[in-house]
Each structure stands twice: as structure tokens, then as C-alpha cells.
Amino acid sequence: MSHQYPIAVTGVAGQLGRQVIKYLLDNLQVPAQHIVALTRDTTKLVEVAAQGVEVRHADFDNTTTLADAFKGVQRLLLISTDTLGLPGKRLEQHKNAIAAAEQAGVKHVIYTSMPKPEGSAITFAGDHLGTEQALAASNMSWTILRNNWYFENLFMETEHILASGQWFSAAGDGRSAHIARADLALAAAHALASGDTTNKTYTLSGAKAYRTQDMAELLSKVSGKPIAVVPITDEQKQADLTQAGLPPALAEIFASFDINTRQGGVAEVTDHFKQLTGKEPTPFEQWLDAHKNLFAVA
Template identity: 50%
Template sequence: MSDTLLVTGASGQLGRRVLAHLLDTCAVPPARLIAVTRDPAKLADFAARGVEVRRGDFDDPGSLGEAFKGAGRLLLISTDALDTPGRRLAQHQAAIAAAKTAGVRHIVYTSMPNPDGSPIPFAPDHLGTEQALALSGRGWTILRNAWYFENLAFSLPGALASGKWFTASSDGRIAHLSRNDCARAAAFALAAEPGGNTVYDITGPVAETTAEIAALVSQALGKPIEVVQVSDDDLVRGMVAAGVPEPMAAILASFDTNTRLGRAANVSDAIEKLTGRKPETLRSYLAANSQTFLPDHGAHT
């Protein structure tokens, strides 16, 4: 049986970090790794280290069979195709079918917290993918990744500029974590010895309210932030007025709804169990990265 490990979406921000952790943290020999991307040129640095880079396009299912050939375990990183309802789920289903045809024994998938019944518009993509894995006849590991610290860049620059953080999250808590910790967990899950089918809640070490997050940011940057609670509809209207496209504003507001309903508050020790290390705290992350949230820093991550 093949012991080759394959990463899809390998040129993305999460995928590149997974490859780095496989090589440098998990000490996987590069000859055991396959990296799949729409644009192999973007992974020239990993190809130079001995990783096999292949082209695969989730919108071209025919390309996936060859891309996945010879892999024993595969990391399916969820795509960012949110422009058309159902497109991302169709991509994932095609990838699972191609993996099955290629003889992949085990699939690791990056999902989201509590996708069943979630108010977040793209949750059905994740739930449908989890269901497809359960029916695939392959072994599977589901990583339900909590929201990245990096995603605070959607809210914090405006809050720091105005001194007010408008939110609909109320006193709901959220267990943020770094993208790097998600990548490290995914690398260990992919490199692990084959086991039973498992769902892991991949979370930060503590769940915090928006007010608590604002206090930490204020302390790190020396800028006061007042948290202002608003309704879901008012939050969407405010973002649209600030120039955010309405579909994206609705998705961002749904994160606050999700938090308010207590659906993002779970804290687990899955990262420590998988990797042997606890995840980074928000305080630690801010100490190293707070400048990225300043209003003049640039685009969102």
C-alpha cells in the first residue's frame, strides 16, 4: 500500500503551511509528498525541496484522477468557491470521487465548527462534504477548524480607526486560533498512522467574547475600542455602507449570529492530542502580529 501523502489546494495560505509542517515539523521525506494546485509554478520552492507538484483543478474533475494517482492518504482542503451556491460542495464531491477511483485509502478534510443547522450560508458545503466522506467507503478524518485569528482583519482595522467595534455577537464566545495551528494539526493528522474514522474540533485554547478580544487588542496596540452591540440587519447595513459587497456582508454578519448562538464556543484539546503542543493564545498572537490589524496595513487575509 502507498504511504504517499497528498495535499490539495497546496499553494493556498493553509496548504503552504501544511507542506512546511509536513517537511519541517513532521519530518516527512519530500519523496513521500505530492502537492496539488491549479498553478504548479506557485510551488516551485517546494518542488526544489523534492516535493512532487502536480496540476489539479477542482472545476475540472477529469484532472483530479491523474493528480491523485498513487496517493495513500489525502488532505482535502476546502476550496474558497463561494461565488455560486453549491459550487464548492460539487468540487468536494468530485474530489472525493476521484480519490476513491485513484485508490486513496484515507481522506482528511478541513471542515467548520458545528456545520449541521448552522446559520452560516456556506455551512451546507461542509456538512454535505462530511456526508459524502461517510458514504465514500474510504477512511476519513474531519478537522472542524475554528475561525482563524487572521480573520479578525475583517473587523479590527475599521474598529481601530473609528474606536468602535460594531458586532451582533452579544456575549457569545469564540475559540479563535491561528491558521498556522490549523496547518500543524492537519499535517499531523495526514501523517498519522491509519486509524478509525474521527472528527476533531480544532479550536484555540480559550473562548472569548468580542469585548474580551477588544480589550486584548486595545492593550496590544494602545488604542481604545468600544464594543457596540447591534442587530444582525444593522450590522449588514453598516458593512454595506462602508463598501463591503452585500453577499460578503451577510456572510460576515452570520459569523456573529453563529457566535451569539453559542455555536463557536467549544474548546477542545484536539490540537495538543494530535501534535503534542498546545495552540497559540490570542494574546501571544497579538504580541507578534498586532500591526497587521492596523487600518493602514492593507488587504484582509
């Protein structure tokens, strides 16, 4: 396996970025001195720096200094920024990062996108599609990782679901081939460390696609509490999320997840995770069992 160093990861203060660094060091045995960790707040990466990884400040809103953050980097993992509730902001930041990477001489960019962003019902799908298009128009080679939803996204609703014993869903019989965040981090680490400069798009899914009813039955089993799936309209879903404590702007975004699921936007099951890592993705049932203490009902 050939490598081009140094390699860099953005957003390392976040959970996905931090996990990627861990896999690069521990699983793939990439020397720490060949890794650059990028973040807006370097004080959050003291432990990462202590491992020998170079930590640099990178602010996607500051175009005057961003190219310096990427200086010397050969391969860059661009983790999608978290700007929910700010339409278009994410795409602007990503375009800034891509332009700065070109200016700095980065050769290859790996980007964390989403499944089927073209025509998706997800309110921020255009940010992902626009970023993919910006990469395709750049002078750099690229790898697109179309990451399915995290298993961990369940935590946004499970407290409300377990408290009421009801799962209000507008997803119909749509299925989600979701996947563990740790698996997506492992796939990203492999893509970054591979040295591959071929333009490729991977859709990273779990091994199986589940209906809301399937997930409710499995959650009921690990929590010890009956859960009834209650079909509702898109408008009712948004209202339910608002009642659960989400700000209206975020409730609209998360309600669009159900619409997208109903329309088949996250149902595709692929073997792309295995292609990248040589391993099978973590089964949803296994993940639930490993986190059952978080779902247990007294």
C-alpha cells in the first residue's frame, strides 16, 4: 500500500474526526508525524497533540488563513461541517476549504457526503451535492464517501420514544440502511491512508435496511418497554419533534429525514464498506446490544 504524506483530517474536535485519528494511529499504524489534525479550537486537541500528531488551526470562514492550514498536505479528509439551521452556510464553508486546498497544493480530497443527494428530500442535501460538484470541478482527485445515517442518530429521539412508548413516524414503509459512526470513521481512515488517487464514489451502508417498525421492535427488546409505531403526516412529525424540544428550524430538518426515508433515499445496501475496510459493518442488533444500558427502562 502506497502512501502520500502528510495526510490531514478536518473537524477533529468532533466525534467522527477524533475516531478517524484513532483508527489511523491504532488500526492502520500510520506514523503520528505524518498526520495533521485540523480544528477551529486547538485547545480541544491537547491529547491528540500528545500522541505526536500535528495540530493546526483551521477556520473555514477565514479564507485568508485557510490555505496555510493545508500547507504541505497531500491527502485531505474533509469532514462535512455542522451548520444545521443555517441554509447554505455549509456549502460556502466547503467551497472555501476546497479552494484553499487547491491553493495549498493538496492532491486528493476525501469528502463525507450523504446517500443520493440529487433530488433528496433532505433540506441540506444541496450542500452535499454542491460540495461534490465543487470537488469534481477542482484540479484535485477525490473520493466521495456517501455516509448513511449513524445508528447514533437514534439518540435524538429515543428519550421521547421510550418515555411515551410511541414512535411517531412519517417514514411509512421506507427503510434505512444506517450504519455505526465508528464504522464510517474506519472507512474514512482507510480511504485517507490508501494513497488511491482514482476518482471514486462509495455509498457506505449497514448490512441491512430497516423499516421504522423493525427498529421499534428491536429497541423494545433491548429497552424492555413496548413501543408502538404511530403513522403521522410530515407536518405532524415536525410538530412532534418541536414538542420533544428541538428548535423549529431543526425540527423541519429532522422531519425531512422521514420524508427522505419514505421516498427510498437511504435504503440502498452496498458492499462498499467492505471494499474499503475488508470487514463487514457492525449489525444494528449488535450495536443496540452494546448500548442497551442507554436504552434500559427502569
